[in-house]
Amino acid sequence: MRPGEITGLEWDRVDLDRRVALLTHKNNGRPREVPLSTRAVELIRALPELGPVFDLSSRQLDVLFRKLRDRAGVKGLTFHVSRHAAITGLSTKLDVLALARMVGHTDLRQLRVYYNESAEELAKRFD
Template sequence: MKTVLFKVALQKYKNTVSILKKGFEQERYRIEQLCRSELSNKPTHKITSVDIAEYRDLRLSEINPRTKKALSPASVRLELSLLSSVFDICRIEWGYCEGNPVTNVRKPKPSPGRERRLTAREEKLILRYAYSHKNKDLYAIVVFALETAMRQGEILNLKWEHLNLKSRIAHLPETKNGSKRDVPLSIAARDVVISMGVKSKGRVFGYTKFGIKSTWRFMLQKLGIEDLHFHDLRHEAISRLFEKGTLEMMEIAAISGHKSLSMLKRYTHLKAQKLVSKLEGNKNKGRQVIIAESHEF
């Protein structure tokens, strides 16, 4: 059994395994956090499930420096998942340990799905601000996000050569879940892209992920809008697809790129007011008129 400090194993994992993943930046950040922990100075083969449980409890008690709130259970679950992957590689491929101490450690309970919906007032304020912004890409990106339900990364990486404006299809050769997909474009989505000036190749939008993040944060502060993430536009778009009532769940999954229908349900927080009229189809129309008339007397 090789005696290797865990921080050495973490760095080796980052340089040989993490670097090959699409989510390398996020995983690199988590590895840096782990390298600052007490676990990092222990020999890999001597780390026990007790050590992992203590690390879990310590992280759950810490405050996120950005949000000033307790670290979310979801964040800790991701760190434990990474730890488990590191120990598996250390055990199977590198011979640094004989077991995986993360296996029997209880994971924090998953947080409930985010239920933030964009209000009509917020949408109006954001679109007005984005339309008058010096970078015209901002307005186009917001409209495109609400019309297509595409992820931020998919929008920013979209290329002209993957757009068929005649058939209104956006081809995504690479997505978060590793599968390519074609996204149908609404007329509004197509028109906002055309308004930017059609090109033969290259990225459609000029923003980087850091640029849109900074612009989005500044815009919300300026408009006085709280707790709205850019990703919430995707939530909103998917929910609106359901509220249209013309698409089946599998069709919406094909648009959004969700492989798991249970995960898709977490994104759909339908407004009850828009569902009332669908409870009994058109049978209730007459009754609604009578009720409305009775209130006049």
């Protein structure tokens, strides 16, 4: 999810039993459901159900991300780059159509940037 999608998430758009978050304000104007991992559900369940799910602005999220990045000693990492890395990792688990649906891309050409497998890695999928 993008920072604005995370910080704008309201409790009435989170279904922890189904493990889905509904995003209504998208770049392309269409809502989408985002699947939540088991760990994400555990973390969200621990939050108080008051106001927005994450009581942060996009700016606050950015500041906290940079503080944690610096504390971890990671140089040059941005939220966008971490999102890119997550989508690249998911590209090895989901087919292109499922990945496009999950990340909200309507043009499959946008996803090419996330598929970075070598020919050797692709060959291993044949086994």
